[in-house]
Amino acid sequence: MNRSLSATAVLAASLLTATCGLALAQGKGPAGPQDADTSAWWAFTGELSGDAMQGRDTGSAAYERSAALVANRLKAAGLKALGTDGWLQPVAIDELAVTKASARMGRTSLRFLADFTVSPRRGMPARIAAPLAYRGYCGAEELGDVAGRLVICHGTRKSGPTSAVAREAAVRKAGAAGMFEIADPGFTIEPPRWPFAYARSFALAGQLPAADSFVKLTLRAEMLGSLIPGGAKLVAAGAAGQPLPSRDAKLPLELTFATAERRVTSSNVVGVLPGTDPALADQAIVLTAHLDGYGHGYPVKGDDLYNGTLDDAAYVALIVRLMERQKGKGFARPVIALLVTAEEKGLLGSKYWVANPTWPLPRIAANINLDQLRPIFPLRRLTVHARTDSTLGDDVEAVARSMGIVTQDDPEPERNLLRRTDHWNFILAGIPATNFVFGFEAGSPSEAVYRQWYRTGYHRPQDDMKQAIDWQAAADFNRFFYTLVERVANQPQAPAWKPGSSLRPKP
Template identity: 30%
Template sequence: MTRFQITGRVAAAALLLAAWPAQGQDFSAERLSQGVRSISSDAFAGRYPGEIGEGLTLGWLQARYEMLGLEPGGPDGEWLQPVDLTRYEPARPARAAWRAGGEAHPLADGFLLRAASNDGRAQVSGAPVVFAGYGIYAPERNWDDYGDIDVEGAVVVVMSGEPDGALFNGDYRTAHASDAAKAAEAYRRGAVGVLTLVDATAAEPAWARRAQFNDRRRTLSPGNDDLEFTGAVLAATFGQWAEAAGRTLEDVTVDLGGGAFRAMALEGVTLDVDAEETVETQRSWNLLARIPGTERPEETIVFSAHWDHVGTREGGEGDHIYNGAWDNASGTVGLVEMARELKAAGPFERSIVFLHVTAEEQGLLGAFWYAANPVWPLETTAANINIDMLPLSPPTRDLPIFGYGQNTLEDELQALAGAAGRYVSDDGQPEQGFYFRSDHFAFARAGVPALMPWHGVDWVDGGREVGLPAWQAKFRSDYHQPSDEWSEDLDFTSAVENLTLLYRLTVDLADSDRWPGWKPTSEFGPVRARSDAARE
């Protein structure tokens, strides 16, 4: 497993430990438990956006922030930020053909596409085809699959994933591996569509899964790149295109992971696409509360958590409500309790915002909406701390985080954890890609240093031998299941421990002029660098 070496911070642990005031730090396991009990009750119906649970949850949150004396943090001095969720479904079967030498070849098998973006209509005629390897441009790693090729108006074909090896974080993949990052890079260069090359046959699971889910309804929000279409193509179909251009599939895809590859046009091969989607918009809401700063109120620390869950299910026997006590009533209530303690300890030089986002379960949509429409400028947002599923266990020595090795917030957290006899680690599950699966990622993608603490498994009593199997059993039994309900047996001890460290980190950062940064190998550093002038 590739891990980054923790580097020292200029701010020593002693300074961090001296920073927080005597008041505050009174996190209560009982208050956490009772808050979770409230908003994960059956009356909230699984907190699905657009249904009864949304209004109940937002009302519950607003009432508590008003009681604590926080001010509204949304647009125009309101508590709520409207979020428009745009849903797409194919209106009819898409039509496509590839052409070479004046001859048209209709595409049906071995080809999938969706026009789920902008107006839901894709009409492309005679678009040249470019194979771009992994489709990655990573200046922080001296990697460029595109080189000097012009892809304006072209369809870009890319391989999934990223090269193996330490250059791309080894077991822990980077954001460059995602379909969204590849689409964004192609769009930035002027492409009209992106197709993922699937090295499989039509009968293999890798293709069957894509085909099975291709026509499902998709929900998007701003921040997605407005390509005309995205999709996938089987190796055999792409091989025909390569041969029509005087090449073979093998010589086109050779040496993709060595760093010497550069994108190539399939000369004489073009694509025609005609696809249409029905478009429906649903209004949902983020909620924001704020503690304004005294000296530099334009500088902001954003805590985030998603208030939504997956609602209810129809039919069948047994419990029909996905109460979401752990995911993410725990994080939602954790933010309220953090606000309670910080309000008591403040005010601070910088502002602190508590952002409760919608539609995380549908693809981080509320967080991406905020990143595309920030109420408080992202250029002067010092950090995002995201809480998604507080740990529910006895005390732990470890404090895993998503994205270990990405930014300097982890070094400051390590200084605090070390003083408490604990240590910061990676999440231990590289195959899950956790860094890209919760709301902090919307901030990271926009360049804001983001921290996401996770569940410790190195229990003080019993170590990993006891803690890891206990966590695995709970995750298997309760994650996105009706069994994720409040009970008196939920143990919030480790949640209080983590919240206390995050509180101390926040107090120090809120009364400093320090700007956390991305580490040299982070893919998000170049994004943050574009706004350096705003923080000078």
């Protein structure tokens, strides 16, 4: 589905979600979980995402406290440690941060993180002053002479005349000093979210890119009019995919940057519930969710703590809750609980584990990942990543059907959700894997709630324990997950790739 919300639909979504939240706050809906299991799950979610855990930022002391808490719960549930240091697998990560930045053109100043942000790079100049050149979609034929300039490009995410990679390549080849991409307000299925929490880049130790003096920035669309004549009309035209002219600013833009680099260590938590059937001992099922969050960042509505309740503390808690329900009783196959770090920093924890597994990869049959889940409207439809690529999709379909849930492929592949969470690293390693998103029918009240959450909750301090939850939907998904894991871990045949899958490992 390639569709976007009109302005009227956006307004309707905002009003509807505000009404839903108000109704819950006023006691017109359940104030909390309605059954003991969901209550236990939500209580542990609160331990992981309460303010005391400070948002579980990668490499922070608070993150390691949360990792120790998870490890203790897994130990109490009867699992065996499977890390390289007991329950933990420390991961060394390099961080490069822009700690301070300014942008000024004449009397116009842009606010760092609220109006613009920058991609941190080694070798960035501490100061740059250069003329601005607006070049529409920045196709190679549109650029002209931009040597030494800062080029502004409309960063469209829809299929169109240029891709992000092509734009940057063309601007670099033309000799520009750097580029601004306008965050595309026309991509309403996942609109730009300002402010950014911070400007930091991460890589596994020793893997930060080489030094590069090319400056790459992102511009809040509403600020273009402060820099380029007629900017507001250009933004509207670009969002609609209309032809765009080239324009130059009268004054140079002055930029300053301060950067800092450090190495941190942040731990994956790994445990295994041994299987009961020796014949299936080489067919482990790995359950993943990411323990890390954003930590402290740019304040939104006076709150600078990004708690990360639904993203992804709740689903770390769900894997722990599954293990607690088992009370040490194994499934036929071994089940590995892998709670990874640094998902928000580029899927680094799962990438590291797949490269340095604490259980041999040839002895892993499948990965079931929990992320991108938002129990904020009824669970009647479920988007299933890699749904038709392996027999895992058949298992998902069978469990969902038994609960009256419709399954579907991703209706918005342009968002690239398949590659934006940890199951992707297992797929790259040739292991069948899946992940889930609460689905909706186009134009439904559920869609309106979903869209609003992505505007106001996703990677925001407002993703906390105070947000409105559909408790029946939460309980339904939890039951779906328990049933799916039991089915996959106990059935005679291990999950397998289907012959026609484009994700299947090449011979």
